[in-house]
Amino acid sequence: MKRVGLALVGLGNVGRRFLRLLIEHDDTLREKYGLAFSVHCVVDSSGVAVSDDGFDLAHLLEHKGCGLKLRELREFDEGLTLAVALDNVQCDILLEASPVDLNTGNPGLSNCRTALEHGLHLVLANKAPLALAQAELDRLAADTDVGILYSATFCGGLPVLNIVRRDMVCGKILGFRGIFNSTTNFILEEMLKGRSYADALRETQERGIAEADPSLDIGGWDTAAKLVIAANSIADTMITLADVSVSGIEDVQPDRLQQCRREGSVLKLVATAKRIDAEWRFQVEPTPVPIASFLGSCSGWEMAIEIQSDIYGKSFHKLWEREPVPTAASMLRDAVHLATMGRQGSL
Numbered sequence: 293m294k295r296v297g298l299a300l301v302g303l304g305n306v307g308r309r310f311l312r313l314l315i316e317h318d319d320t321l322r323e324k325y326g327l328a329f330s331v332h333c334v335v336d337s338s339g340v341a342v343s344d345d346g347f348d349l350a351h352l353l354e355h356k357g358c359g360l361k362l363r364e365l366r367e368f369d370e371g372l373t374l375a376v377a378l379d380n381v382q383c384d385i386l387l388e389a390s391p392v393d394l395n396t397g398n399p400g401l402s403n404c405r406t407a408l409e410h411g412l413h414l415v416l417a418n419k420a421p422l423a424l425a426q427a428e429l430d431r432l433a434a435d436t437d438v439g440i441l442y443s444a445t446f447c448g449g450l451p452v453l454n455i456v457r458r459d460m461v462c463g464k465i466l467g468f469r470g471i472f473n474s475t476t477n478f479i480l481e482e483m484l485k486g487r488s489y490a491d492a493l494r495e496t497q498e499r500g501i502a503e504a505d506p507s508l509d510i511g512g513w514d515t516a517a518k519l520v521i522a523a524n525s526i527a528d529t530m531i532t533l534a535d536v537s538v539s540g541i542e543d544v545q546p547d548r549l550q551q552c553r554r555e556g557s558v559l560k561l562v563a564t565a566k567r568i569d570a571e572w573r574f575q576v577e578p579t580p581v582p583i584a585s586f587l588g589s590c591s592g593w594e595m596a597i598e599i600q601s602d603i604y605g606k607s608f609h610k611l612w613e614r615e616p617v618p619t620a621a622s623m624l625r626d627a628v629h630l631a632t633m634g635r636q637g638s639l
């Protein structure tokens with residue numbers, strides 16, 4: 293049995309579901325994968341708590357599920373930083389699920405640097421560090437010979453980045469486009485049915501799908517961050533958010549949705565990566581697509597991508613995710629891959 297120590301930053305919608313999966317699948321992880329995970333360091337907005345023996349996950353979940361902060365926990369250490377915590381407890385992997393900040397990247401970016409400098413593998417649900425600084429993080433990981441996996445950052449549970457990187461051997465990606473944000477996809481679908489924008493947004497928030505700052509969804513920035521991550525992961529580019537032209541759905545009115553419908557199309561927030569000669573163009577914008585097309589048939593809680601490659605044809609991938617269990621499951625699979633294969637597990 294291999295013992296694997298985890299540090300988890302962010303105990304919100306995603307982080308708590310990840311902990312629940314660890315509890316529910318403990319037997320499978322031991323029997324099928326030979327892995328005994330324990331959590332030794334946790335971080336929320338109040339600070340850092342550590343446990344040498346590993347936290348009682350059911351107790352931790354109950355504590356956070358009641359809306360309490362880590363500072364009210366016995367293991368909390370006032371003023372402790374993540375760096376000092378990682379100096380003192382044995383962790384192998386840091387999982388980052390704190391809120392996105394696409395201006396500074398923090399707290400996620402500085403947490404990633406700290407983890408990599410301490411020789412920990414990294415699993416990300418938070419898109420900001422990759423959207424702003426993937427090249428730097430890749431260098432740091434190479435320096436300390438650790439891996440970074442981030443399948444949870446791209447369309448929740450959809451394992452498409454892993455599939456392309458692992459299975460499209462020798463393939464070249466010629467272009468891709470898709471619907472990468474279910475909050476906006478759901479809102480547009482509901483507005484077409486006559487529901488108010490505010491009411492539909494509220495439902496995505498209640499289900500834990502919307503970003504903590506929903507203007508990231510509505511303004512197209514969450515989609516753009518995923519476009520950057522996908523491009524850098526599968527299209528041999530190394531871009532940042534600054535390379536993407538972005539417009540969101542904030543100005544979309546119900547009459548425009550109805551007009552598209554009358555013309556046989558449906559308005560979607562579409563991300564496009566297009567290669568024109570040797571140049572790539574990256575764009576996010578509300579776009580009418582034919583109702584009967586792959587993207588046109590992508591319903592509210594779905595996210596989807598179509599990928600054109602040279603030798604693997606055109607492939608279509610989509611996921612239905614109405615609450616973030618599949619996102620948490622993506623973090624679990626990434627942790628398992630890194631724990632079993634080390635840096636090689638990062639594809």
Ligand SMILES: NC(=O)c1ccc[n+]([C@@H]2O[C@H](COP(=O)([O-])OP(=O)(O)OC[C@H]3O[C@@H](n4cnc5c(N)ncnc54)[C@H](OP(=O)(O)O)[C@@H]3O)[C@@H](O)[C@H]2O)c1
Nearest residue numbers: 302303304305306336337389390392399417418501504616
């Ligand atoms: N929800 C989804 O469907 C989904 C899907 C894919 C990816 N993601 C990504 O996953 C991440 C987490 O999303 P979520 O929905 O779980 O968010 P959330 O419910 O808002 O939870 C965020 C967690 O981060 C903690 N936090 C806030 N500021 C912090 C800081 N400065 N340092 C450390 N921790 C801090 C919060 O602490 P408190 O508990 O004290 O408030 C909370 O535990 C985000 O980056 C998001 O983009 C989410």
